[in-house]
Amino acid sequence: xxxxDDAIRKALGSxxxxxxxxxxxxAMAFAWRGMLKVKHxxxxxxxxxxxxxxxxxxxxxxxxxxxxxxxxxxxxxILPGTLVMSVxxxxxxxxxxxxxxxxxxxxxxxxxxxIWRPSPLVGALLGDSVRYLVAGTVIIVLGLILGxxxxxxxxxxxxxxxxxxxxxxxxxxxxxxxxxxMRSPNAVMNAGFMAIFPLTFLSNVFVEPDTLxxxxxxxxxxxxxxxxxxxxRGLMAGDAQASDIxxxxxxxxxxxxxxxxxxxRLYRSH
Numbered sequence: 061x062x063x064x065d066d067a068i069r070k071a072l073g074s075x076x077x078x079x080x081x082x083x084x085x086x087a088m089a090f091a092w093r094g095m096l097k098v099k100h101x102x103x104x105x106x107x108x109x110x111x112x113x114x115x116x117x118x119x120x121x122x123x124x125x126x127x128x129x130x131x132x133x134x135x136x137x138i139l140p141g142t143l144v145m146s147v148x149x150x151x152x153x154x155x156x157x158x159x160x161x162x163x164x165x166x167x168x169x170x171x172x173x174x175i176w177r178p179s180p181l182v183g184a185l186l187g188d189s190v191r192y193l194v195a196g197t198v199i200i201v202l203g204l205i206l207g208x209x210x211x212x213x214x215x216x217x218x219x220x221x222x223x224x225x226x227x228x229x230x231x232x233x234x235x236x237x238x239x240x241x242m243r244s245p246n247a248v249m250n251a252g253f254m255a256i257f258p259l260t261f262l263s264n265v266f267v268e269p270d271t272l273x274x275x276x277x278x279x280x281x282x283x284x285x286x287x288x289x290x291x292x293r294g295l296m297a298g299d300a301q302a303s304d305i306x307x308x309x310x311x312x313x314x315x316x317x318x319x320x321x322x323x324x325r326l327y328r329s330h
C-alpha cells in the first residue's frame with residue numbers, strides 16, 4: 061500500500077502544474093458563473109423583464125394622454141427614458157449579489173484561487189451586463205409592438221442600447237462598493253434604491269424639465285441620468301448631440317475609475 065501511495069505521489073509530483081488562468085479567462089469564468097445563476101434560478105430575470113414592461117405600460121397609458129395629449133406621442137418620448145430607468149435600476153442587484161457571496165463565505169473561497177484579483181468583480185459585472193441587455197431589449201421590443209417609431213432605425217436603437225449598457229456598467233461599480241460596505245443583501249437593496257430612485261425621478265425620463273420650478277429644472281438638466289436619456293432619445297431619433305454622448309461616456313468612465321479600485325481594495329480587505 062505504501063509503494064502504491066509513493067507511486068501516486070511521484071506521478072503527481074512529476075506532472076507539470078497547469079498555468080494559472082489569465083485575467084481575461086478568469087474574468088470570463090466568473091461572468092459565466094453569473095449566467096449559470098440565472099440558468100438555475102430563472103426567477104432572477106423577473107426584475108429585468110416584468111418590471112420594465114409594467115413601467116412602460118403604466119406610464120404610457122396612465123400619464124401619456126395628460127402629459128403629451130396622446131399615448132402615441134408620449135411613447136416616442138418616454139420609451140428611451142424607460143430604457144434608461146429600467147437598466148439603471150437593475151444595477152443595484154450587482155451589489156446585492158456581491159454582498160450575498162460575501163455573507164455566505166463564497167468570497168473567502170474565491171480569494172484562495174490563483175487568479176487575477178479583480179477578475180471575480182469584473183467577471184460578475186460583465187455577466188450582469190447581459191441582464192442589462194435583456195432589460196433593454198424587452199423595453200425596445202415592447203415599444204415597437206406598441207407603435208414606437210425610431211427615426212434612426214436599427215442602428216440608432218442599437219447605439220442607444222449600447223450607450224445605456226456602458227453607463228450601467230460604470231454605475232454598477234458604485235453598488236458593488238456599497239455591497240462590500242453594507243451588512244446584508246436587504247440593506248444593500250434598500251440603500252441602493254433609496255439612491256437611484258430620486259436621481260431617476262428627478263430627471264427628464266418622464267417629463268420635459270422646462271415645466272419644472274427653476275431650481276429643480278437646473279438640477280434635472282445637470283443630472284447625468286437626464287443627459288443619458290437625452291443621448292438615448294437623440295440616437296434613436298437620429299439627432300443626438302455629441303456632447304450628451306461624450307458626457308455619458310465620461311461619467312461612466314469616471315465612476316469606473318473611482319469605484320473599481322475602491323471596490324477591489326474593499327474586496328481584498330474582507
